[in-house]
Amino acid sequence: MLLINVNPFDSLTADVYSCLVLALICSMPVWVYEIHSFVDPALLPAEKRLIKLFTIPSALLFAGGVFFAYYFVLPFLFRFMLYFALAFHVLPTISVISFIMMVFAYMMGIGLSFEMPMVMVALSYVHMVSWRTWLQYWRYAVVVSFFIALIISPPGATGGIVEISLGLLLSAMFFAGVLVSRMIQGKT
Numbered sequence: 769m770l771l772i773n774v775n776p777f778d779s780l781t782a783d784v785y786s787c788l789v790l791a792l793i794c795s796m797p798v799w800v801y802e803i804h805s806f807v808d809p810a811l812l813p814a815e816k817r818l819i820k821l822f823t824i825p826s827a828l829l830f831a832g833g834v835f836f837a838y839y840f841v842l843p844f845l846f847r848f849m850l851y852f853a854l855a856f857h858v859l860p861t862i863s864v865i866s867f868i869m870m871v872f873a874y875m876m877g878i879g880l881s882f883e884m885p886m887v888m889v890a891l892s893y894v895h896m897v898s899w900r901t902w903l904q905y906w907r908y909a910v911v912v913s914f915f916i917a918l919i920i921s922p923p924g925a926t927g928g929i930v931e932i933s934l935g936l937l938l939s940a941m942f943f944a945g946v947l948v949s950r951m952i953q954g955k956t
Contacts, residue, residue, distance in 0.1 A: 833882030
């Protein structure tokens, strides 16, 4: 894949986007600290404990999703785009802006999809959804997991390996969310 500069300012814009994302990532601890310092006096001790309980697993799950996207999904995606362009006897090029936006979108999308267990646990913790309800609709969750995997993975590049592995991973995360929800609701 050959990166090209379609517009005169594409390289500059791509550099600015990359710097903005890296600045956001590097400054995230400061943002979290400032928001926590602002909200902390208004929270009850149980709410403070809950925020501390959810912060680290949420960050780790998001980082795991970004890692999975960067090291597993994106290489297959760009390989598929290369082979697809070569099959049509077209010079395989992509603009710098398209490349940067695609990488950030996939990393953000998969990172957010890895937050599914935390959303489930939070909804179960506040007694909006019981763990039995999550378990009752497990078939729908598996179908939705594979549908999400189908949407965010490159089509046909690997013969379904990425789609199946991502679908199984999201399904496993759903069942982990059910298990943790059961443990949390058993305690409360």
